Amino acid sequence: MLANLRQVFRYRALISSLVARELKARYRGSVLGFFWTFVNPLLLLGIYTFVFTVVLSGTRVGARSEPYALFLFCGILPWTWFQSSLLESCSVLIAGGNLIRKVLFPAEILPAVTVLTGLVNFCLGLLVFAGVAISYGRPVISGDLIWLPVIILVQLALTLGLSLLLSSLTVHFRDLRDLMGNLLTLWFWSTPILYTVAEVPERFRAVFALNPFTHLAVAYQEVLFFDGPFTGWRPLLALGAFALLVLFFGYFVFDRLRDTLAEEV
């Protein structure tokens, strides 16, 4: 396993080229290009903002999360990265079957490229977020911002771990893909992205705390949206440890299934 990891490290130039290729190939031949990646989150942003501030405005308690669109934005951005990475991981090995069967290179590169491509899009999205924040007249630079790389790293480890796990299992169980599509919808609604964690009734808090993405979303919101010092670093670091465990487990499963991949895809 260590030897394999070293090999992955040796292929880092390939990984970065593949990420660049993914981005380039996706945006080539479309007029709006790079913008398309943000159409979906922006669309969601627009419709959720409309629904929750205009249509359902009366039912909302606690007006702490204003402007709502901006609050929504800092939850939806990382979620988009998370969701698209996991969904694409379910098909990346099958789509790249030709490579796995015919060319000798570590297969874990494929899910890794998927996750890293998502990361690049996410970072570009942060720039869009900064633009929106400025248009709302909000300060963009704050002391909390030093926590942002930590949060991103934690999410990266978590996403990568799940991605490795899913991509190798989907080769054997193809319906994981459909399962994930539905699971992710549920997951989205049970994560404080559309609402703040403070709005969750007390008796459900413990359940929400079990959702790893809750802590990520809260951390993003604290750092990017709410004023004041970042207080949630304790659960964040705990989540970081958990994410490393997931990464280790995901890689372990992937490694165990490695030899079956070439025959099954």
Added chain:
Amino acid sequence: MHAVEIRDVRKIYRRYGRRKSFGTLKSALLSGSVLKNLRPDSAFHALDGVTLDVRQGSTLGIIGRNGSGKSSLLKLIAGVGKPSSGTIHVSGRVSALIELGAGFHPEISGRENVFINGMMLGLSKAEVARRFDEIVAFAELGDFIDEPVKTYSSGMYMRLGFAVAINVDPDVLLVDEVLAVGDEGFTHKCLEKFAEFRRRGKTIVLVTHMLDLVTRLCDEALWLDTGRVRGHGDPKRVVDAYLTEVAGTDDHAVSAATEPPAESGASETNGRAGRWGSQEAIIEHVELVRADGQPVHVFDSGQPMRIRVAVRAARPLHDFVFGIGIFTADGVCCFATNTQIEGRVPREWAGGGSFTVDIDRLDLVAGAYKLDVAVHRQDGVPYDYHRLLYSFRVASPLKDTGIYRPQHRWLFDGGIGISGTGEDGQL
């Protein structure tokens, strides 16, 4: 010094009978057999105890029928997949020409694909950059290198894939039947590149159905049959043994059909091997003999060939004709004749006997040929007709094409200066 060492390698492909086309997690959970389903129901032995050494700097040709395990072996040497048991040790960098251009992304330019493909095959970015011009030159792409790969013709695509793989500069080059897909010029270029590799002392392992390539290019040949080594060693000997076996299996297809008799001549194009006839007289044995009296399957172009046929009549006969016919592997008749055409009149024949056809010069170009041998009545009704049951190959150092190679000379005068050995097809 061995470049590749293979010790008792087995490769077992698992078959999952319970799971129809693919498994679903739901069904696995319902039957409580998630782990069980990851285990196979039955196994297919693609390789069954192969042991082999490939000397450094030698060229090995692997032959065998489809499904005999050739490509599986090559993939294991390449490191794509692991053997189920046994060990494979390869010293040095390996490059596999298994599928050309695997991993090219259609939307991005040839240039970017070259970099990514090169890195997939194990080069660093700087190494690709250093070899880039050479790669583009070999692929003959010119300005197309900056166009998206999806706009390439399949020939350009293949050339680029080949150029990248070969410029990885491997110590061991693995080739799987890629030559069969290219056009004449491409094949020629590949062969030249292989020759250059050999000169530089690199090791090549070649899987192919082009048997003449094996005898021409390889130092050794390996014959695989249902995952086992059937023959290994001198390419000519192994190829001959393989050809004999292939002809032998065709022998089982005895047909009693009343097909048109006699050496029906040049129009015979898609003949199928077989044997038929009344059996009142039978052909017992057919032997192809070289000038030195050795029975062989490979003849040098321009050398004599003797066809010796042992026959036996079940009852005394007064009406009989002996005939032979030579066909190319595609079934084109090169030459066919019989004793009737050549004015021999049968008188009587009882019991055993034999006849011989001596060909003083086998003026055929290099390639695989098949032989008809027949005994029939003067009106054409066959006693025993052996259709395409015997095969032999003609070997030649020259790469001329066609079927017939007449003795010929080149003469030049006037202002033409031309040099060369002047052998002129005189072999």
